[in-house]
Amino acid sequence: MEADLQTHVAFYLTGKKLSTHLDALDGLGLRPALFAGYRDLTHLRYDFPLVLVAERPDGTFVEPLSGLIDGILDRVAQGVDGERIRKHVLRLEQEIRVRVASGSSGLFSALWDQAAAPLGKADRAIAESLSLARANLKIDGEVIDCNAALPFHLFGHAWSIKQGQRARQFSQDIERLVLKLSDIIKADFVNSDAGKSAENLKASFGTGPLDNFDFEAMSRILTKSSPRQNLSDTRRRRVTNLLATLHAQKFFRTAETDTGETYSFAFDSCIAALAAYRERLPRLIELARAMAIAELEIKGEYNESKHDLLFDSFGENGLEASDLSLFPDYLVRLNAAGMTGPEQNTLTEILSVDLPIKIVVQTDDVIEESPLGNGHLAFALRSRQLASMAMGMNGVFVLQSPASNLYQVRQQIQRGLDYSGPALFSVFSGAATGSGELPPYLIAAAALESRVFPSFTFDPAAGRDWASRFSLDTNPQAALDWPLREFAYEDEKHQSVAQQTPFTLIDFVACDARYSKHFARVPRTRWNGTLTPVGETVARAERGPLDSVPCLMMVDPENRLQKVIVDEKLIREARRCRDMWNSLQELGGINNSHAERLLARENEIREASVQTAGEAPASASAVLAAPVTATPVAPPAEQEAERSPDEAYIETARCSTCNECTQINNKMFAYDGNKQAYIADLNAGTYAQLVEAAESCQVSIIHPGKPRNPNEAGLEELLKRAEVFI
């Protein structure tokens, strides 16, 4: 046992197999033990294959095949035959899966027919079931499996739907603007002499007994009676130019577009997309300007003296996101492996400014060797750099997800496409060359499980802080370093054994034949207690005592358990992968070091205050017993100016505009800006009029005061009458 340990430790430290008791992995066909149950995916019902469905009212653009089949079964698998129909349709579903896995593609309905024909021929009952179900196939679309073509295809499909919606809205806007602008020109013609000519009036009546009308007389009357207010030359020219600009636009196809050709907005290179954007920008600004002016023209609000100058410089500083959102977004689909330096620079340039360009970067290999060579590993760094750089720009929508998870993140994809600024979608296809017989779905899913290619979203539109913007929710067991899965097997004594096993980077690398030299199989006869699970070794902060060697459980093609030891280089890579995941967790609010420190500090303060309170309970109760200050319920009354009873005045704010006082003397009494009465000139009338007005006032707000002219006749009686109003 000691000799074996030494050999194992030597392999662990150097990667060299110094004994014949260690087997190379090449040719053994091993796979991580947790993959034992996934040998044939066509027998499993899971998200894939996907169906890229046409636009639906709820915004769905993709559905899993099994989901659509379930929908059909809900409708048809009823009654006594329900179970039979269900069985037959599920058999057909499996047949479609087999066909798609072997490379067939096409519409769901077409694949259904192809798969149903041989099944139906063999059994009449199956044919009946399938025919019934086929009649309920209402949602169709292209079927696609998880493979290298999936990311571009899926994003292209979602983007096209979004552009279709935008095109419809744009088309409606353009058609409305063209109609309303044309109405301005038409109305001007109708008001012109030509429009009111007998000939034109006759033409406007259509068919019928036209002899009953005297169009000459009608023309004379209309010409004489209607106002002459023709369009000014500048306005006519402006409206005509607007119409020409709207007709000539090439951004979306509309009923009002003159030319058949419209721009294409899907590219396979950032350089080409940016060049096209720059070239089209002047036309885009011209069109946005025309639409803005047209809106003003239609409302009759275009004011040459104010607006000409503003529109002359329209778009000089670029357009705002809300203006750009009327126009198509650009889609760029790139493969990470083919990205050149200039391409990368342009990508950075696009992301750093607020351009409406959506970039999909597909990565096929996430554990490639570092360009430095000499065995340097740079697992997942390329894609990580791209996503981190994009998040660092702060205004870019970022979604990272392996292809296997794309259905789960469909809403996030829509949010990214809806986002007004640039978006980066980084997708790992799982279609790497070194994965041998393992299907891309399994590789992509393993990349997610092993934290090699975590799934996350950074949505700048969701809020201003990281908690609102960043989400790790779509990762399995996101709170842990590695997801724990239950692994159950039968030991040599045929006893069932179940244990929790973490799925780590090492499991992921073990799928790739390129790195088989970092693994060595230990023959069953040499198994001993010094072989410890890799999870435990990776969890250690340092190397520790060399009394055990990390070992990974794998299975051979016959599903027999094998133990494989791992060299330290991979353990270091696994720790690095975990550390990077921990950083992401912090951004996502999991084990956030700032929050934990703050919490510790608050706990200390709380404990200290509890202690203090225990010592002096009287002070705490004193605080509780403190009287609560009453909140004033009504604002304090405004300070009114003290009025002398000798002074004549009106409580203007209470005047109900009844005209009584102004009719008595409209020089003495007048209305203010709110049409409420006040005393405009006391000398403009007599005291008798003041008293009369006070008596007439419906709301009794006129106060006559004391007479100014002591010689006025009948003062004594007037003073008596005025008493009630003072």
Next chain:
Amino acid sequence: MNCSATDCLLELYDEQHELEDYQSGVPRWCTDCGDNAILAAVQRLCRDEGLRPEKTVFVSGIGCSSRFPHYMKTYGFHGIHGRALPIAEGVKMVRPDLTVFVNTGDGDCCSIGAAHWIHAIRYNMNLTVFLHDNQIYGLTKKQASPTSPIGTKSNTTPRGSYLDALNPLSVTLGVANASFVAQAVDWIPESLFEIVKAAYHHKGLSFVRILQRCPEWLPKSLDPWMQDPDRIQLLHHENALHLSAGLAKTYRNQLLHDPLDMNRAREIASSEDVIPVGILYQNRDIPRYEETRQTGVLRTTETVRKGFEAELDKYTV
């Protein structure tokens, strides 16, 4: 379409109007008539809200109050008896961009136009409706109207009217989709203006009953309430009207009332001893007919002709 550049430029084109810009002619209403106070409040609203005269319409039926459009320098439609609401609905339907006000009297609205009134409430289109309620037919020289108090002596009821008065607030609150119901009195100009303003800002049909004096035919009818401020009950709430210090000082009978509480609103509407003044009910979530029926289809000449011909084809033999 929301084009931010357009919005910004629109703000630049912000004309200031004076009260006089909305005045047209000298009202023929009697001196002391409450219509004058309503006219002043509405003109003040137009000025303060900067309503563009060419984008504003006043629609009325027949009666003293229905002369209102003549005195506004905006678009107006002096309609036929009882039909102010259907005309206003038609205007709003084809020109949702216009601000539409309706001025109708107690005879016009609650008698000959009662059917239209009920359904206008149910349609809840974005209209601001002022019911000028002077409780009498004034233009035709004193006949009892549906809101005349029982016992009102008039040319048609010389021995006094036999029926209890119809309560326009209770009726409106009983119709489905009522979304804004308020009451004002012409002799408290401050609250009248605030209620008119709240009604204008409400999106949906805002129904404001304005109790107004008729100095010619019912001169003393409202005196008990005018002369006793405690018989005016001011409604206030954080989601409705706030009382100014001056108003609160004069009118001490105040009631905190949540405008979403329909049951309480109905109770308040039935008050007889006091006149409740303020917003009785307001629900901003009720859909508006013109929006529910908005198809988004452009009404081009071709669309109209096609629809018209399709209709006629139904009758072609």
